[in-house]
Amino acid sequence: MSTAEMSTPEDDFADNPYDLLAEDHDEGHRWAFGTGFTDPLEGVDTSVPDGLDPGALVRFCLDLGDDALIYSHRLQQWVAGLPELEEETAVANIALDLLGQARLLLARAGGIIGQTEDQLAFFREEKEFRNVRLAEHADRDFAELVVRLLMFSTWRLALFESLSSGTVSSGAGDPVLAAIAAKGVNELAYHRDYAASWVIRLGDGTPLSHAKTQAALDTLWPLMGELFYPGPDALATVDRGAFDAILDTVLSAAGLDRPAAPPLAPVGGRAGRDGVHTEAMGYILAEMQSVARAHPYATW
């Protein structure tokens, strides 16, 4: 059914969003579809509940927001380089979901310390980013992409489920974080299923795909351990046993061996959450922040 069948000619103007865009009813703030960003938490009650340490809440939101922001950037770098059109749309959609989660979480943190999401994303230094090192890893091939996504989305889904659950400690005591997590759960469930089905397909595929997937698992395994480092600011944690059960289900279906390698050691007791990153991080920020830093007063 076309729009024309459903509306009178004078309605057409009102009902066509592209005409509305051209009409510039928005005081010139939008110059193209999708531009004109506003606070993603506009209208949400963002007061910090009594009894909750605002500093810890900010740091925890930055942990989760930076994980999503940096991981999303890494996935965006894959776009136009994937083996099939269907994987292009899948990876781009997953990157978009994570970017949306990052915006909400950075806005939550920024609202408490008086900074915008853009200030946090584009004008912090490397040592101020709190993402785990797994998030910044450059996937060498598609096997690494799906293995890394399986590890990350399994962990993040479990964490978001615990943050959004209807217990007293949901959202680690913060209703905004609980709401952000509840939205994310639905998205992350799709990400995990996507990654798991590819890991099985490749692991249980040809000798070449199996070898590459096992190699990806061996490469990424040491980076996985950091997800479970007990941090002083973590307001919620993931049960390692439940995480391992999911991972083992997938590895067993894929015919892949669980590596025995120990986790990548922290540097002087410090790792991603403390702002100590791998060499890759500087290159990511140089690219991700270049436009905003070249035009520090620009809006979009």
Next chain:
Amino acid sequence: MVAPVTARTPAYDVAAGTPDPEIPTLTIEDLGILRSADYSPERGVVVTITPTYSGCPAMREIAADVQARLNRAGFERVTVETQLAPPWSTDWITAEGHRKLAAVGIAPPSAAPRRTGPVPLTLGRSPSPRCPQCGSPDTRLTAQFSATACKSLHRCNACGEPFEGVKAL
């Protein structure tokens, strides 16, 4: 599950006609994105909308379109606010929304999954909806993600047509 509760006010009726930027034959009311639109002398019209997905890039467009429609209808002061909780569900898509989706060749979502414990890992093929072109139930999922985050991609084994479906959420 909290059902959409909305008071039908004159402002609500204007806001309800706002087309979705991605599928303009559907309104934001059809999609369950519009939560409320209330007028008070103190604040003017306050419209509450909820995002479908965290990263939905259409939220800004929708907010601007709602504002413009209400302004044209004579409501001068309009504030559009976001509501995150409870999260949007495809169960909020109205019967009219289902009808319009099918009419533009997009399979409407099945009932959203109800969970009490942890989200189960889904391996293997997910159920695929009835073909919106020929009505055959013999279809297959070709991709879990499509041109927008809220849709998946399918192909009908009977008529051979590819089609999109709205993912139950």
